[in-house]
Every structure is written in structure tokens, then in C-alpha cells.
Ligand code: HEC
């Protein structure tokens with residue numbers, strides 16, 4: 001009953017603020033105005049506060065305060081066993097410090113709170129909500145401010161260990177990667193809805209779409225022949241080639257090792273086909289003609305090769 005009450009209260013809050021749009025099967029839009037259901041009651045400020053736990057950059061910063069010096073002690077007690085005394089990470093637990101500047105210019109980017117996170121508010125929110133991993137939500141806000149100050153200190157973002165970190169001083173902190181994000185302007189979908197002379201849906205082969213080839217209906221129809229080829233290729237691959245190319249047996253390049261295939265394709269697809277059909281001895285081992293199955297036709301072997309290379313540009 002308790003849960004049910006909450007749902008009603010929440011619904012009351014939503015329907016008060018907006019009117020709810022419901023789309024019926026025939027796409028006619030019905031608008032239901034607040035109060036129409038005669039359910040629930042107006043949520044009180046206190047009830048809303050219980051749900052409204054968002055902390056964001058500059059809004060709803062939590063109460064309390066702390067310094068890196070206080071945080072160091074807490075960190076050693078509660079965090080260092082997983083994240084290391086200097087945030088260097090223990091085992092597979094995340095590294096919390098370092099890596100600044102590696103996102104742009106390094107071949108091995110290191111994403112940490114310091115190098116990657118755009119706002120310190122995330123650190124406060126995440127730490128309070130989710131850490132320590134083994135006893136989440138046990139930290140007070142003072143402890144959270146102190147620990148966050150210490151993590152920022154480990155990243156050289158806070159330099160004075162006595163700096164009092166709180167909602168007032170929050171804006172003195174600028175995270176190094178704050179400007180490293182762009183808004184993604186791409187639309188959710190590129191497909192235009194067809195309004196006239198549209199294809200008969202029955203002519204569209206949905207199965208090929210599920211296999212992941214093509215995005216729009218037109219693509220699906222046009223690619224059906226290619227997909228048929230890949231179906232044949234996959235059959236042959238599974239029966240004959242996977243034995244070696246599935247996991248690199250006898251020096252065979254693994255099917256998912258795209259870098260190797262890109263390099264091999266530099267000699268041209270004709271030569272790669274030819275090697276598979278007639279066999280060859282390379283640097284790594286022997287590729288037997290037709291994978292050792294002499295009764296395959298040349299086209300079948302080619303289909304298997306094309307299947308193996310279907311995700312690699314050539
Ligand atoms: C028992 C091990 C453990 C302890 C103790 C622990 N953490 Fe974590 N921490 C984790 C793991 C695991 C993750 C990654 C969780 C995930 O990605 O879902 C994590 C993630 C984090 C992250 C986010 C890192 C990132 O780049 O995504 C922060 C910040 C963090 N912990 C801070 C702390 C603080 C502060 C403490 C001490 C109060 C603490 N942790 C204690 C295991 C631990």
C-alpha cells in the first residue's frame with residue numbers, strides 16, 4: 001500500500017505540471033488535462049524533495065564542507081584499498097588521478113576524474129551515491145566534500161590541502177577537461193518518412209534488416225543479394241574455415257583481427273581470393289587450397305572470403 005501511495009503522489013506531481021499526451025492506435029492525439037483522472041493529491045515540497053536528489057554544476061550543491069587534508073585520512077581508510085593511496089588504482093578498480101592531456105594527443109588515452117570529467121559536481125554526486133563500492137551511501141556530506149577535495153588534490157586541481165571545498169568555493173574549481181565536450185547535433189534518425197508511392201512493406205525482407213545490413217528499407221531490398229552471398233559464405237566458413245580462422249590455429253589470421261585483414265587486403269582482393277582458392281605458404285603458416293576441402297567451387301571459397309571480410313572496408 002505504501003508503494004502504491006507513492007506512485008499516486010508522483011503521478012499527481014506530474015499531471016499537475018503538464019498535460020499528458022497519449023497517442024492512440026489510430027495516431028489521433030488525445031490530450032488529457034490535469035485533474036481528469038481525479039486521482040492522487042498535490043505532492044508537497046517535502047515529498048518532492050525526497051525524489052529530487054539531482055546535483056548538477058552550479059545547482060543544488062549539497063551542504064557541508066571539507067578539505068583535502070581531512071579527505072586524505074578518509075581516503076586511506078575507505079578508498080585506498082581499491083583505488084590506491086594516490087588514486088593509481090588497484091587491480092581492476094578505476095584509476096582516479098593522472099592522465100591529464102592524454103585524451104587528445106596520446107595513443108593511450110587515460111580517462112580519470114582529472115583528465116576526463118568536465119565538472120566536479122559529478123564527483124560529489126557519484127561519491128555520495130555510489131562509494132565506497134562495498135558500502136554505498138554511507139558517507140556524510142562533509143566526508144563527501146573532503147574526499148572529493150582529496151581526489152581533486154591528487155589530480156593537482158586543488159593545490160592547497162587546507163582549501164575549504166564547499167558550495168561557495170565550488171566555482172573556483174575548473175576541471176581541465178571542461179571544454180573538451182561538444183553537444184552532439186546529429187539527429188536521432190536520418191530516415192525520412194515515405195508519404196506517397198511507398199514500397200509495399202511485404203516486399204521488404206525484414207530478416208536481412210535484423211542481421212544488421214543496411215538501415216533504410218531501400219538499402220535492405222538492394223542488399224538482399226549480397227546478404228544471400230554472406231549466408232552462403234558463412235555456411236562454408238562455419239563448416240571449413242572456422243577451424244583455423246576462428247581462433248588462429250596453425251598461424252591462421254583470426255576472423256576478428258581486422259588489422260591483419262586490412263594489411264592483407266593491400267595486395268588486392270583478387271590475390272586474397274586466389275590465395276584462398278589455390279592455397280599459399282606465408283610468413284605464419286600454410287593456408288591449404290580451399291581450406292583443405294577440394295570439392296568446394298571457386299565461387300564458394302570466394303563467398304567464404306567475402307563473408308570473413310564483410311566488415312572490413314575494401
Ligand atoms: C571495494 C572497492 C572500492 C572501494 C572501497 C571504493 N571504490 Fe570507488 N570504485 C570502485 C569500482 C569497482 C568503481 C567502478 C564502478 C563502476 O564503474 O560501476 C569505482 C568508481 C569510482 C569513481 C569513478 C571513477 C571513474 O572514472 O568512473 C570514483 C570517483 C570513486 N570510485 C571514488 C571512490 C571513493 C572516494 C572511495 C572511498 C570513499 C571509493 N571510491 C571506494 C571500487 C571501490
Ligand code: HEC
Pocket residue numbers: 236237240241242243244245249250251252253264271272273275276280281282283284285286287288290291292301304305
Ligand atoms: C588448416 C588451417 C586453415 C584452414 C582450414 C583455412 N585456413 Fe585460411 N589460412 C590459414 C593460414 C595459416 C593462413 C595464413 C598464412 C600466412 O599468411 O602465413 C591463412 C590465410 C588465409 C587468407 C589470407 C590470404 C592472404 O592473401 O593473406 C584467407 C583469405 C583465407 N585463409 C581464407 C580461408 C578460407 C575461405 C577458408 C575456408 C574455405 C580457410 N582459409 C581455411 C589456415 C587455414
